[in-house]
Amino acid sequence: GPKAAMEGLFKGKTNIICEVEKTAFKLQERALAIFQIMGMRIRYMSPEAHDKHIAYVSHLSHISSFMLGKTVIEKEKNERDIFDMAGSGFESTVRLAKSSPEMWTPIFKQNKENVIETLDEYIQNLTKFKEFMESDDFDEIYNEMKNTNHIKEILKGISLTR
Template structure:
């Protein structure tokens, strides 16, 4: 871990910026460089102390560790040239929320063993450098894919970082990861966006929304505040799995609508009662 002297973070938003903050804490001797296509983001990140210096992509050959925290549809394009440019003992880590297409993009790359596919299960609804917070990843899960294809010495250094950040490790096949994440994350965001859309369209007088909205509504639509520039590429890259999850969700909504129309209140109760099992599944999840 002490070998990661020069760390380059590509994409200084919530995920990349928060990781930069944590790396500054656990690797105080390292220098954190930020690479972003928005110069204002770089200036803001330096001013906030998220990164030490701005940098250009052309300097990436100086990196010991590269963290790719850019939209997932861009990661597929950027990862091969990043691997082309890095030094022989550098590690590249992608932290996007889809893994299948990224892993496929570098499957036959000659420096494939210098890449680690990772997905930290952490985040908020906010974006940009100002959204970066310290300890975002503490006690959160880090999903790693195809670790057997990452060079052992580089993987060991990455694992030291995850341990220093107090993260829990889980290993998954990248395509299984994408299928499961469509249900537990991507579908949640779609549901939140569409609930917000439904209420906005129905309640033309916004004051009524704010006067009547309780904590349940606020918590359910919290994810609708997420950045569309982040989530559109995610839905694009994981389209097949998202469509599958949407189909099942719509079927459940249709069934609930049908039993309510039929005044079958026993089934309405059973639908909710059976789903209460989610409390035991999510017990202890913050």
């Protein structure tokens, strides 16, 4: 509730608005004014585009985090070893695995088709990486990582617009 409010919580955050045409213009104006006061970035898109994009930038991150956590828990039966050996990179990568299954299961169910499509693409990339490892093609592994490093420029641009 209001007592838990944090000033600036939504500043620079993206608010995706779908089907704006289904909302009375006066209500649109009022909502937009509130969002602007909060310092939010506004994006308009169809529900279909929203679901497709969110499967890539949100849902896949959560699935990766949950499954990495599962892989480590199953392999490293000694929890003390996990605690002692895991560094900040591992901790930040599995941070999303602490999310609520009660919240995420229905989200995955509702967006099942898009999630499966993104998983297929992600699995293809993982398989390709594994094949490079198996064939000792570390030049190609380097190239894959180097090309993917471009993500930092994309994310830097996101933080600049917030």
